Amino acid sequence: MNKTLCGLVTATIVGCSGAYQSRSDWQEQPHSAMDDHIKEKLSGSSTAKSSGIFPALSPGKNYIVLIAKYDDVKQLSKLAGFSGNYGHIETMRNGKVYGCRPPQCGEMSVAELQQKFRGYPYELREVEINGNAPKAVTWFKGNMEGTKYDLFYNNCTDAVVRMYDMSGDKTVRVPPVVVDQAYATNVRLRNFMRENGIPKPNREFIWFPDQFENIGKVVRKGVF
Secondary structure, three states: OHHOOOEEEEEOOOOOOOOOOOOHHHHHOOHHHHHHHHHHHHOOOOOOOOOOOOOOOOOOOEEEEEEEOOOHHHHHHHHOOOOOOOOEEEEOOOOOOEEEEEEEEEEEEEHHHHHHOOOOOOEEEEEEEOOHHHHHHHHHHOOOOOOEEEOEEEOHHHHHHHHHHHOOOOOOOOEEEEHHHHHHOHHHHHHHHOOOOOOOOOEEEEHHHHHHOOEEEEEEEEEE
């Protein structure tokens, strides 16, 4: 994990794109990440037929897309003190999207992103990277492309942070959540996780999509 991004934040436990839940919980939260994980495994990813929705984006610029899907993530985020607005994040550059979402990490087109998250609000932000962004993309394709998505250990914020790290940028922009500290001190969050059968991730740090809301500048908001 990138030590230059590390800071002490007592906030939340579970990373983006989902938390383990009982079957009754899935039924009560139809837009949970676990639902998507299961549906993708059963049916596979759908192929987008629509055109891209960001035709005016500048070549060579770097963007993140925050998406208001996955109610389980948003609920945990809100309990932890974040906004609870977004449950997913992707990286975008030169008309391609890079990230981790069920069932696996990979590159997709903007049209495919639109199809996958159709009907959900999004926020597109332009971000500055004081590193080598093409190098980060190359690293993603060689190391994360095709890897299995994991709710706790290979999720959407992991993709963003690892790409940032591999660009060589040493600027601390988004301090991580310290898992053990958060679990020990955030009683409401800990109780919620226990009640819903959500285990504590076995990792030192984790990030939430909402933590990226103030990074860069807003380019566009809308609904896919």
